[in-house]
Amino acid sequence: MLSITSHQCITRWAVKTKSILLITTLLDLFSASQVAFSGVYANMRMVHILTSVVGTKCELNVKNGVIYEGVFKTYGPECDLVLDAAHRKSPEPSMGPRREDIVESIIFKSSDVVVVHFKDVDLNYAKKDNFTDSAVSARLNGEHKEKDLEPWDGGDQHASGSLESLDTDLSNGWDPDDMFKYNEETYGVKSTYDSSLSSYTVPLERDNSEEFLKREARAAQLAEEIEASAAYKARVALENDERSEEEKYTAVVRETHTLSREHKYIPPSQRNREPGLSWGTGRQNSPRLVQCNPGPPAPRAGPHDYNIPGVDQRIVNGGAHPWPSRCPSPSSRPPSRYQSGPTTSLPPRAATPTRPPFRPPSRPLRPPSHPSTHGSPAPLSTVPKHLSLEGPPRMSPKSQRTPRTHRVASCRGGGASGADFMSQGASVEVSTPVPARSSPSGGTWSSVVSGGELSHRPRSPRQNSMGGTASGPSLSSPQAGSVTADSVNMSTTVTSPTTASPAPIVAAIPLVEAKESRIQETRQNSPSSNKENMKPMESSPSINRPVSKGLPSIAPDHRKQIDNLKKFSVDFRLQPSSNPDPVFETTVTKPPRDSGEKPKEQPKDKNTDLTGPKVCSESPSSDEPVTAVAAAPAGSKPNTPSPSPSASALSAQPEQKRGPDVTSQGVQTSLPAAKSDKDDKEEKKDPVPESIKKSTLNPNAKEFNPRAFCTPPKPATTPTLPRPQGQPSPSIVVQQPPAMYGQTMCFPQMYPLTPVSPGVQVIPHMTVSQSKPYRPVPNMPQQRPDQHHPPGTSTMMHPATAAGPPIVAPSPAYSTQYFTCSPQQFASQPLVQQMPHYQSQAQHVFSPVLQGSARMITPPTHGQPSLVSSSTTQYGEQTHTMYAAYVESTTPSFFSAPIPQQYPHPSATLHPHPQHPQPSATPTGQAQQGAQHGGSHAAPSPVQHPQHQVAAAAAAAAAQALHLGNPPQQQMYTALAPTPPSMTPGPNPQSPQASFPSAQQAVYIHAPQVQHGYNPNHMAHVQQAHMQSGMVPAHHGTPSHPPVMLMATQPTAGPQPPLPQGTLNPIPVSSTTHFSYMTHPQGKASMFSPDAVSCTELNTLKPYSRQTLFDNTITFTKNCSFALVLFVLFQYHLISSSCRGVLASYN
């Protein structure tokens, strides 16, 4: 056994070698996972211990008593042992092995081994953890007693307080002088430091010379300007923000609210701001959302806010991209809106104003504002009062609030999108708050008490923006939140009214009114909101300043213009572009639009304002006719109760448009009329509205969606009708709606709506188109179209953002709206509206394209954001970049937001109705308003989930419609479609509202777009097509992708189908021509619609750009961004196209 031949040893050695390798691997494996090893290898401990003794000398006793000594080399699975340099131990202890005695290596079978003795082994030798405490201590040599602790004696000087002094020593290290002194004393180093820095600069020699004084004054001025700039404040705020990162971005701030009427979860901050009112809750919700993002910003802005609300918000935004962009955009937008809005909007809401006064405080006291808003809505939609009173509060608060908040939050979370949402939300909220605020701010706008609401709305955006920028941090977030909340509330309130009006018409009216009121409110709110932002009441001053610039300084329009020019020359540009979208989508957009539109519209509006009373009277008188118009919605609604939703939506849209216009126009007087109209409408609608309200109230989103879907179809039909028929749209419209339905998915609803909407729409459209020129009835229609466009945009946006359902719903609304719009647009307004639209829409890169696209996007949020961004320089840059990302995120929010906003808008629109007709010029304004509304809606939408969905759907529909509409034809369609959606929404309490608003907005958008499309189309169909294509995809993509897609597809399909129809239907000559172009170029309905939209957008952009130098620059940038966005969206288009294909098949 022991006599092993060398040969055998070698053989075994080889085996052993292998085993070593195995062992090493095994050990590694053991630690990680237990692998099934055979024999000893399966025994981890044995493996470990044997491995740890490798390389040590050992004596191996074999069973026959012989002892071998060698270096343990390795072992095998059967515990065979290998000794290197082994030798048979001689009995002579002292004698070492001889060279010849040593064997290279010997393998011992375990069966032969009795004992293996490893002497003096360091078991920790191979441990890898040589630096652990145990490892180190294990290797310590010598004794290691624990040392006795000795008390430290720092000496007398340090005996007491020295350590404390270290903690309490506030000095940040050595004083330079101390250092110099120490070095000089210790090292003899003399410093050459000269505090005057004479080596680097020259001391200023003061004298009393005139030149010096001038320069000094100039320097002071420049310093003041710089320090007053939002950017400066924002940066300073960032630098001086003492809040911790946690506070800024993470902390969940729960402010104790005085009131929590809504029961709904209201962010503490919001609650405080808006005590008690359901609206307040809604607002609060939005605030919450805002807060989420803004939360940190708000604090930041807080300080800054006081200085410059807008700046602060921006700053805040800076903190959170969303906010900054949002804030700026809102601010910019709001201003424009405010400017234009205040005058026009205020009047309309004058009736509502009663409540609006409350709003001013609302922000700080959002609850109040909400109440006020609620109240305002109710007042606004006096008719709806019943409904509004009941329905609005319930529905609006819940649906709006919750959805808005959610969306807002989501939006905010989205960042850019969030910003958009925020802005939108803010705008919306602002608008709502405005009413309450309006009373305070109303002072400035006081003339526009009623307008106050409108002004508030615009302001709210402004405030938002302002607040965002100015009110900044605390306010911004709060404002944004509050504003959004307010706006939301407003929107919600409005919506609620609308919803309450539920009767589609009523709702629509309410919506319109709400929109108006919102606008006014926003305007007012803006001040108030600003105040609130700054301080509930106090904020107004600071805010007022910015806002006041626009508002106080002069008419809303002036204000807006001023604001835009001054504050947001850049932003303003952006705003204009953005405004369209925002307007459609959110009130925020309004400012831009207002600015853009207002200038144009303002005259009109002013005229209207002048006429405002007239309008009011007219509107009242016209109620019957207009009912057709403004009334159209209402009338249509009454006409077709079931369809009423669509009709109401249409009417609502028109009304909303009107409302905005009116508000913008400062149709204070008109407000009453509008109110009366609204009331009438509401009354008419009441029956239906109630049901609708109910439905909307509870199921808001869901119901709306269906309806929205239905509406989308209508839009589609309308689009076709509008383009071809132009005025004849009714019949055509009807046809289109079906197409829309098919496309949209919501055929059932769509159809019902479409039928009604057609008639209504036709009237509206007709009236609208005519109305523009002719303020009376025609104006109403025109306004409606404008409104429709905005709504459409918003709706479009919503759809895009919203999921399939929303999309569907939106599409109907859009279709209806679009239809109405398209006719109107096609008619006289097209050019005018287009111009305004272009400006406003064009302002936003997206907006232009978006006008369609933005609208499409629902952009309300997007649009607003984008708009905002565009409006604000920052946005332009940021937003654009942001857009793609935002679009998606925002779109959803937009959807949601748009819807809520839309709701509010509807109410606003209701108010406007009377005025709207007057504002024919305002159509753009309306469109803007609509956009604003859309924006506001968007903002609200976040809060109101249900509504959001609906709104989203509506928005999506609107967006689609927009997309569709974007191509001039499509826009028209979309516009038409939007109205139907509104109609559809009507049934659902919230959803109706949302749909209405959205629809209206969409319609507005469409109208603008359509109008734009007309001009633009001619101008550059190709471009538009491109834009649209890009835009459309983006829209689709941005919104809920799937939904959006669907929506987009539907809208597109709707539009496209409509386009063909439109082509067939020569109703709107201009439109038809455009449509024909559009359709032809587009060739393919689905594809075209997007393209067309893009084209329209492009066209719109061009016109806008042309109109406004700023816009041009902005638009260019926007275009670039749009292009990007479009690319992004393109994918969506693909999807949407597929959807469209499906829709087409349906059709």
Place this chain on the structure above:
Amino acid sequence: MATPGPGEYFSIGSHVSCLTCLGQRLQGEVIAFDYQTKMLTLKCTPSSGKPNLSDVVLVNLAYVSDVDVITDCTGTPPPLASLNFNKLTNRARAEKEDKLSQAYAISAGVSPEGQQLFQTIHKTIKECKWQEKNIVVMDDVVITPPYRVDNCRGKEGSALGHVRKIVEKHLRDLESQKSVQRAQQTQKDSALSA
């Protein structure tokens, strides 16, 4: 031959004593046991008495009797640390080379004392070699049999003094070691006799 102890299994950490078939008494702490191969690994008190070292005994229970578990450990065995195989393989190679080197010297007819001294010096100064029966350290110092301190020769200097100290210490340790061995031897004898 096999004399299964009280149990078929030995838990880690238990203290076990046994008597091999060769009449060798083993006692130690169980650090590993493989039931399949009947191999038991014990950690015993180090033969050198150094605290950080220990003797490891691998016993084939097939050739052991009188297995007695002195104390049974029920606790959870300590975790196994990962091992540095490079270190182990290097040690194995070094040990082998040392042994071969030593064998070479032995084959040269060097006395065990000389061999031990060589090993001791080698531990401290690697640069040493056999030159016939003389140990050459650093090419400066030559130690000639019988390898006493006085046998260290070379240029006076630090090297010579250092080597002398080593040799002196070696011899001193050797004496003490011998005494220990004697004591151990006596113990063994007594144990065996007992």
